Amino acid sequence: MMKTCLVVDDSKVIRKVARHILETLDFAVSEAGDGQEALDACRADAPDVVLLDWNMPVMSGIEFLRALGQEEFTQRPKIIFCTTENGIAHIRAAIDAGADEYVMKPFDRETLQSKFELVGVA
Amino acid sequence: MEISDGAVRILAGLLTARTGQQLSVGRRWRVETALRPLLVRYAMPTLDLLVGKIVSGEVPQLADEAIEALLNHETFFFRDLAAFRQLETQGLGRLHAARAESKRLRVWSAGCSTGQEAYTLAMIFADRPERWAGWTIDILGTDLSPTAVARARAGRYSQFEIQRGLPIGHMLRCFDQQSDEWQASQALRDTVRFRVHNLLAVPPAGLFDVVLCRNVLLYFSADVRGLVFGRIASAMPADGLLMLGAGETVIGHTDRFVSDYECRGCYRKRVEDPRPALAPIADES
Ligand SMILES: C[S@@+](CC[C@H](N)C(=O)[O-])C[C@H]1O[C@@H](n2cnc3c(N)ncnc32)[C@H](O)[C@@H]1O
Numbered sequence: 593m594m595k596t597c598l599v600v601d602d603s604k605v606i607r608k609v610a611r612h613i614l615e616t617l618d619f620a621v622s623e624a625g626d627g628q629e630a631l632d633a634c635r636a637d638a639p640d641v642v643l644l645d646w647n648m649p650v651m652s653g654i655e656f657l658r659a660l661g662q663e664e665f666t667q668r669p670k671i672i673f674c675t676t677e678n679g680i681a682h683i684r685a686a687i688d689a690g691a692d693e694y695v696m697k698p699f700d701r702e703t704l705q706s707k708f709e710l711v712g713v714a
Numbered sequence: 715m716e717i718s719d720g721a722v723r724i725l726a727g728l729l730t731a732r733t734g735q736q737l738s739v740g741r742r743w744r745v746e747t748a749l750r751p752l753l754v755r756y757a758m759p760t761l762d763l764l765v766g767k768i769v770s771g772e773v774p775q776l777a778d779e780a781i782e783a784l785l786n787h788e789t790f791f792f793r794d795l796a797a798f799r800q801l802e803t804q805g806l807g808r809l810h811a812a813r814a815e816s817k818r819l820r821v822w823s824a825g826c827s828t829g830q831e832a833y834t835l836a837m838i839f840a841d842r843p844e845r846w847a848g849w850t851i852d853i854l855g856t857d858l859s860p861t862a863v864a865r866a867r868a869g870r871y872s873q874f875e876i877q878r879g880l881p882i883g884h885m886l887r888c889f890d891q892q893s894d895e896w897q898a899s900q901a902l903r904d905t906v907r908f909r910v911h912n913l914l915a916v917p918p919a920g921l922f923d924v925v926l927c928r929n930v931l932l933y934f935s936a937d938v939r940g941l942v943f944g945r946i947a948s949a950m951p952a953d954g955l956l957m958l959g960a961g962e963t964v965i966g967h968t969d970r971f972v973s974d975y976e977c978r979g980c981y982r983k984r985v986e987d988p989r990p991a992l993a994p995i996a997d998e999s
Contacts, residue, residue: 678873680891687882694882696873702790706879709795 594620595713598669600630600656601645606697610643610674613701617708627651631659638669641713644691646675646682657689670711674699717746721765725780728768732781733858734914734938748783752776786933787862789827790878791834793928794960797979801924802838804977805955809923810845812953817849822922824913824946825930826855829866829906830875833898835926836905837884854918856911866908869898913942917949925950928959936967943968947983956981 597619599610604625611621622639624630626648634642646653653673660671673686674695683694692711695704708714722745726737737745749761756773758764768776792798813819823832832855839851857863876885876896889896911918913930925946931939946956947970956971957980958964964971964981971981 680886683882683886687886691882694877696877699877700874703874703878706790706792706795707877710792710879710881 594618595641596620596622596639598622598624598630598633598639598642600624600627600642600648600653601674602626602648603645606645613704614643616701617705617714627653627656627659630656631663634660634665634669635663638665638667640667641670641672641708641711643672643674643695646673646677646686654685654689657686657691661690670713672707672711717742717749717761717765721762724765724769725784728777729781729784730935733785733912734935734942735785735933736935737784745784749780752779752783782859782861785859785862787827787859788929789830790875791830791880791884793831793834793879794979795879797957797960798834798838800978801955801957801980802841805924805957805974805980806838808976809953809955813923818852819849819924820852820920820922821854821924822918822926822949823853823855824911824925824927826857826866826908827859827862828871828875829855829862829869829898829908830871830879831855831926831928832866832906832908833869833888833902834879835924836902837888839905840888840902851905853906854922855906855908856918857908858910858912860910863908863910867903869903870895871897913945914938917945920949921951922949922954923951924955924957926957928957928962930959931967932959932962939967943970947971950983952983952985954983956983 597614599607599621601607602625607623611623614621622633624633628651630642644653644656653675657671671691672693672695673691674697676697678696686694693707695707705714722742725745729735729737746761749764753761753764756764758767767773768780809819821835823835826832832853835853839846855866872895876889885896888899888902890899927946931942934942943964955974955977970984972984974980974982
């Protein structure tokens with residue numbers, strides 16, 4: 593079965609780039625433009641992994657993570673934070689809020705692939 | 715930018731003599747891209763002229779710089795994650811039992827490039843303080859390239875390098891952020907030594923319980939590879955462990971090592987046949 597990845601980013605361009613890389617890594621990709629949309633998508637059909645941006649309208653990445661923590665899943669999606677916020681405080685906050693991994697933008701295919709391997713979905 | 719066959723042959727000869735690496739004609743495009751910065755630095759109009767200058771010996775360091783430019787330093791943390799997990803559980807588990815008395819382990823990352831492999835090993839040990847408490851773990855990283863070794867020693871990585879393969883938890887625990895760069899913590903750097911060493915030469919002194927020689931031997935000719943395997947074997951105890959790169963094998967390249975079936979991707983020294991040699995058969999005639 594193909595692994596599924598939800599790309600959450602308010603930038604259409606970033607979503608497109610991520611989708612392209614993920615498809616070459618054999619993921620079935622879906623997209624969400626903000627945290628709320630992402631939460632709805634996870635409730636409806638939880639993906640294997642979520643690639644999550646930090647700054648988004650409606651619901652930020654961190655708020656999404658906290659909300660997701662309240663939900664019941666048979667298999668909680670793995671969360672990879674993927675943002676331009678590269679300060680150590682941001683990274684710590686993301687990990688504390690429940691992210692499994694963290695990718696700093698810009699990234700390449702190998703980096704992303706290595707992160708998926710680390711969370712066990714590659 | 716074109717380079718002539720003759721000039722490629724000269725460079726290939728130089729590279730093989732100094733490093734053991736072979737330069738196939740198919741990698742010619744790499745030669746051109748790799749040497750372009752040197753053309754700019756020395757204001758040379760063509761690659762052929764640059765090679766001429768190397769041969770003339772007018773600029774003594776030019777040959778070294780050309781070699782450096784032709785080397786591939788590609789590496790990243792936890793390269794082949796599955797293999798490192800195997801090493802951690804199976805390989806090091808076994809050595810932990812075998813060295814319970816001396817509590818000493820020596821590890822050699824041969825062809826360590828900019829140090830990610832050696833620091834990966836250091837982190838693997840640091841991850842299990844309860845297992846290694848009271849042990850002396852000596853990790854040595856060596857590379858032919860002085861530039862790579864200097865970078866490894868500094869332990870400083872760009873944002874791009876730091877996140878290739880490295881789990882975020884390790885990055886937070888073992889590295890310090892310094893504006894755009896990340897530096898291995900003093901504690902981590904204290905556990906690893908680096909020095910310049912050519913694999914064609916006699917190995918560093920002493921025996922190494924674990925040797926990693928990964929993604930280095932693949933560009934060597936069969937003869938040189940055989941020689942290097944022999945040298946590595948001579949630097950390992952009978953129960954030592956050799957780890958190669960993901961696509962590499964000893965099979966068909968040396969009879970000094972055999973696959974280690976308990977630790978996938980690793981090799982052990984071939985145990986000398988314990989049977990006594992047969993007496994020569996008397997000639998019946
Ligand atoms: C592709 S990197 C591999 C780094 C690391 N072992 C890994 O697997 O990620 C190969 C390294 O081998 C080094 N090398 C090449 N020939 C060598 C030789 N004869 N002796 C020592 N190092 C050598 C190069 O300088 C380069 O840094």
